[in-house]
Amino acid sequence: MTSALAALYPGDPLFAKGADLWVWVILLVKLVVVFAILMVSVLFVIMYERKVVARLGNRWGPNRAGPNGWLQSLADGLKLFFKEALVPAQADKVVYRLAPVVAMVPVFVTFAIVPVGGTLTIGGYTTRLQLADPPWGILVMLMASSISVYGVLLAGWASGSKYPLIGSVRASAQMVSYEAALGLSVATVVLLTGSLHTSAIVAAQHGGFLYHWNILRGFGAPFAIFSIAITAEMTRPPFDLVEAEEELAGGFNMEYSSVAFALFYLAEYAALVTNSAIIATLFLGGPDGPRIAGHSVGPVWFTLKVLILLYVFVWARATLPRLRYDQLMDLGWKRLIPGALALLLVVAGARVSWRYGLAALAGSMIALLLLARAIEVGRAGSGKEQGGMPSELESP
Amino acid sequence: MSILDNRFVSFFKGFVVTGKQPLKPKVTTQYPEEKRPKPERFHGRHVLNRYEDGLEKCIGCELCAGVCPAHCIYVRGADNPPDSPVSPGERYGFVYEINFLRCIHCDLCVEASPTEAITESKLFEFSFTNRQDAIYTKAELLVDDEGKPRQLPWEDWRPGDDRNTSAWARATSPAGRADLEGTPLWSAELGYGLRPAQAGQSDEQAADVPADFDISVREVEAGEVAGVGVRATRPVRRPS
Numbered sequence: 267m268t269s270a271l272a273a274l275y276p277g278d279p280l281f282a283k284g285a286d287l288w289v290w291v292i293l294l295v296k297l298v299v300v301f302a303i304l305m306v307s308v309l310f311v312i313m314y315e316r317k318v319v320a321r322l323g324n325r326w327g328p329n330r331a332g333p334n335g336w337l338q339s340l341a342d343g344l345k346l347f348f349k350e351a352l353v354p355a356q357a358d359k360v361v362y363r364l365a366p367v368v369a370m371v372p373v374f375v376t377f378a379i380v381p382v383g384g385t386l387t388i389g390g391y392t393t394r395l396q397l398a399d400p401p402w403g404i405l406v407m408l409m410a411s412s413i414s415v416y417g418v419l420l421a422g423w424a425s426g427s428k429y430p431l432i433g434s435v436r437a438s439a440q441m442v443s444y445e446a447a448l449g450l451s452v453a454t455v456v457l458l459t460g461s462l463h464t465s466a467i468v469a470a471q472h473g474g475f476l477y478h479w480n481i482l483r484g485f486g487a488p489f490a491i492f493s494i495a496i497t498a499e500m501t502r503p504p505f506d507l508v509e510a511e512e513e514l515a516g517g518f519n520m521e522y523s524s525v526a527f528a529l530f531y532l533a534e535y536a537a538l539v540t541n542s543a544i545i546a547t548l549f550l551g552g553p554d555g556p557r558i559a560g561h562s563v564g565p566v567w568f569t570l571k572v573l574i575l576l577y578v579f580v581w582a583r584a585t586l587p588r589l590r591y592d593q594l595m596d597l598g599w600k601r602l603i604p605g606a607l608a609l610l611l612v613v614a615g616a617r618v619s620w621r622y623g624l625a626a627l628a629g630s631m632i633a634l635l636l637l638a639r640a641i642e643v644g645r646a647g648s649g650k651e652q653g654g655m656p657s658e659l660e661s662p
Numbered sequence: 663m664s665i666l667d668n669r670f671v672s673f674f675k676g677f678v679v680t681g682k683q684p685l686k687p688k689v690t691t692q693y694p695e696e697k698r699p700k701p702e703r704f705h706g707r708h709v710l711n712r713y714e715d716g717l718e719k720c721i722g723c724e725l726c727a728g729v730c731p732a733h734c735i736y737v738r739g740a741d742n743p744p745d746s747p748v749s750p751g752e753r754y755g756f757v758y759e760i761n762f763l764r765c766i767h768c769d770l771c772v773e774a775s776p777t778e779a780i781t782e783s784k785l786f787e788f789s790f791t792n793r794q795d796a797i798y799t800k801a802e803l804l805v806d807d808e809g810k811p812r813q814l815p816w817e818d819w820r821p822g823d824d825r826n827t828s829a830w831a832r833a834t835s836p837a838g839r840a841d842l843e844g845t846p847l848w849s850a851e852l853g854y855g856l857r858p859a860q861a862g863q864s865d866e867q868a869a870d871v872p873a874d875f876d877i878s879v880r881e882v883e884a885g886e887v888a889g890v891g892v893r894a895t896r897p898v899r900r901p902s
Contacts, residue, residue, distance in 0.1 A: 324690075326692075
């Protein structure tokens with residue numbers, strides 16, 4: 267057992283001396299704490315989003331339940347838990363009940379690989395402030411985001427109703443499309459760092475506020491691609507076609523009520539927190555930051571970064587109009603994926619030598635130009651003049 | 663063409679626009695505590711008025727019930743007792759009921775009433791919990807012995823609100839004649855006396871000045887009424 271754990275998590279200081287009872291206790295405590303943090307942060311984030319989006323719209327937002335309205339999401343959650351759990355007659359009962367869980371679990375799994383701080387030593391046991399640090403690290407996040415598609419897809423399918431089905435088909439098509447760009451930009455970061463370990467990715471960005479962070483590497487392109495792709499992956503605005511009310515009457519979770527509905531919301535907002543944490547880990551140095559009064563305050567910096575990222579997500583929601591479906595697909599397949607692919611090639615080449623890098627750059631440029639031409643020809647052939655990025659709408 | 667017209671740059675201009683908003687004042691009215699001043703001729707819940715000597719203005723003619731398009735008013739008249747008359751006329755409103763689940767607040771009853779017996783206040787919040795409570799009887803509608811409207815448990819009367827119980831009646835020209843505009847041809851009320859006329863509708867200048875009787879709005883604007891959570895702003899009317 268001991269050797270299996272040590273082999274599973276090589277380099278984790280917790281298993282360096284073997285796994286006795288206290289190691290298991292520490293693991294259990296970390297598990298509970300991570301779960302609790304994520305659950306509480308969902309309550310917080312829902313209110314945070316509502317407050318911020320209200321202020322961006324010259325309003326106050328909810329301010330009745332609890333101090334300044336901060337207990338509103340708790341009240342909403344309690345209300346949902348006391349609602350009747352309806353199962354539609356046409357629904358596939360087992361899958362219908364399973365879908366919200368399938369949507370929720372991967373999000374919580376993803377948060378396990380996020381390093382929240384450095385290391386902590388309690389009574390001779392040194393542990394990372396991170397639930398698990400497997401050597402395949404960041405792949406967990408890609409795996410989880412793939413699985414969470416099933417939650418949405420199964421929910422729509424099992425509801426036995428057409429609007430949720432259309433919504434879930436949209437959602438899965440969107441998530442699968444952006445998965446590629448997401449994976450490619452993660453691969454770029456992995457190439458830059460040379461490790462899949464999330465703790466190693468953080469360690470590589472350590473030392474020098476902002477200066478060493480991945481956000482500046484690759485001219486910020488991996489960061490931009492990852493941020494756009496993860497926004498689409500979460501089906502957050504402006505990519506929230508999944509819940510386009512005027513077209514789908516609510517989307518994939520329309521037939522859900524009570525706890526199951528609450529679980530979808532839990533999954534959605536837990537994903538927002540987790541993915542903000544992932545962005546902070548991959549591109550903003552995670553818990554990296556100057557010491558305060560001689561103390562290493564990684565978790566504080568980490569929380570601050572996540573809060574800023576959350577603000578930006580809400581800011582984008584308040585600013586950008588929802589994309590049309592063809593614009594969404596155009597952005598994903600014709601811009602982000604080729605762009606991320608070219609970036610990956612250039613970074614891979616540059617890792618070998620600058621000559622390879624230049625060659626890859628030239629090759630990518632030619633490929634991208636050819637692609638742009640192909641898209642243009644394709645549009646002219648189909649007689650479709652519209653489409654593309656929202657900014658193209660203004661062109662005559 | 664400046665750099666700001668670039669497609670890529672203009673994409674971020676939207677973020678600047680929304681990003682500035684948190685610094686601007688909020689438009690939210692904190693409603694239950696804070697209420698915006700209501701328009702001068704707002705139609706709210708009804709009030710049955712009395713003369714200065716305490717007699718009821720209602721003569722039980724049922725014109726209000728007849729004109730009501732929603733059939734929400736039920737009136738039964740009765741002969742006045744000779745030794746203790748309820749109203750100055752021959753008859754009085756023996757039963758007077760308004761079903762507020764039906765009332766559309768059109769104020770036709772107010773215009774129909776020959777004695778200005780029924781007028782509308784500016785109170786618009788009805789939060790009864792059963793259908794029986796929705797039917798207001800004389801016990802609720804008739805003003806009390808000091809001329810004040812009765813306060814029902816679910817009603818939110820603010821200081822100054824009781825002085826605005828008959829705005830619409832006095833906003834129109836008496837008898838529908840334009841040359842009588844601004845002339846108070848209505849009877850005095852218990853507790854308030856003869857209320858002045860609202861500034862004439864044809865007077866373009868006066869239209870921008872709050873009418874004399876619209877006291878609560880003006881006092882709130884001047885901060886004279888303490889404890890009223892009304893924001894000190896009122897809609898500005900632009901001369902056409």
